[in-house]
Amino acid sequence: MNTHSASTDILTVEIDGPVATLTMNRPEKRNAMCDALLDALDAFFSKPPEDIRVVILTGAGGHYCSGLDLAEHVARDAEGTMYHSRNWHRVMERIQFSGLPVVSAMFGAVIGGGLELASATHVRIAEPSTIFQLPEGMRGIFVGGGATVGVGRILGPDRMREMMLTGRAYNAEEGMMLGLTHYSVGEGEALPLARRLGAKIAKNAQLSNYMMIQAISRIADMPRADGLFAESLCAAVSQTSADAEEGLNAFLQKRAPVFR
Numbered sequence: 001m002n003t004h005s006a007s008t009d010i011l012t013v014e015i016d017g018p019v020a021t022l023t024m025n026r027p028e029k030r031n032a033m034c035d036a037l038l039d040a041l042d043a044f045f046s047k048p049p050e051d052i053r054v055v056i057l058t059g060a061g062g063h064y065c066s067g068l069d070l071a072e073h074v075a076r077d078a079e080g081t082m083y084h085s086r087n088w089h090r091v092m093e094r095i096q097f098s099g100l101p102v103v104s105a106m107f108g109a110v111i112g113g114g115l116e117l118a119s120a121t122h123v124r125i126a127e128p129s130t131i132f133q134l135p136e137g138m139r140g141i142f143v144g145g146g147a148t149v150g151v152g153r154i155l156g157p158d159r160m161r162e163m164m165l166t167g168r169a170y171n172a173e174e175g176m177m178l179g180l181t182h183y184s185v186g187e188g189e190a191l192p193l194a195r196r197l198g199a200k201i202a203k204n205a206q207l208s209n210y211m212m213i214q215a216i217s218r219i220a221d222m223p224r225a226d227g228l229f230a231e232s233l234c235a236a237v238s239q240t241s242a243d244a245e246e247g248l249n250a251f252l253q254k255r256a257p258v259f260r
Contacts, residue, residue, distance in 0.1 A: 020055050031114070033114070053209070054103065055101070055102045064114055102121040106127065106130050107129045112147075123201075127185055128186065137165055138167045143164070247259070
């Protein structure tokens with residue numbers, strides 16, 4: 001595979017074939033999300049390298065992301081905070097709906113905005129050191145990066161409300177039971193598993209991956225009849241594609257499919 005990397009001060013991008021690994025690189029701040037890091041993520045997902053099919057998102061220094069950089073937050077007035085929140089929403093939606101499957105390899109702090117970021121990704125892996133928390137109530141603030149939608153739909157409003165009121169932290173095993181993570185693994189195992197899963201996902205038909213990312217969350221927002229109709233449209237397009245023909249032939253011929 002072709003392997004290379006490109007580094008900035010705050011975001012490292014490593015390309016290995018069809019998989020890009022993005023590492024948030026603010027270890028002295030537990031990878032707290034500053035405007036520059038948010039902009040770097042936005043820039044990558046706005047125009048990813050052409051041959052990339054999967055993204056792995058992780059952090060340097062033993063932490064995933066400890067949330068909003070409060071040093072920047074205190075400098076904003078109400079209007080600036082609203083615009084900043086709406087920009088977070090835009091970037092989180094870009095990550096969730098870029099069309100690229102995103103795998104989070106998590107450890108340490110997955111707190112506040114870090115949990116909002118993780119909830120915008122599609123496959124989540126947590127090591128034993130992982131802490132899931134929404135501590136905004138203890139800071140006298142409210143979530144602003146999309147948690148009420150992203151995290152709230154994973155946990156449900158009742159549990160999210162209790163989590164915010166009490167500042168309760170969940171570990172990796174508890175997070176898996178609640179849906180905050182899909183895998184709970186041993187120390188040092190999150191990134192290797194993310195790479196294995198990323199390589200597996202990259203072998204899927206791109207159209208199928210794209211539809212899973214674009215359709216499932218949106219169908220969940222639709223009335224039942226509308227959702228079922230949207231599902232039929234996705235089935236009609238994907239099941240009559242060249243990749244579907246290749247997948248069926250590969251199954252009948254007992255071989256691995258080779259998608260476009």
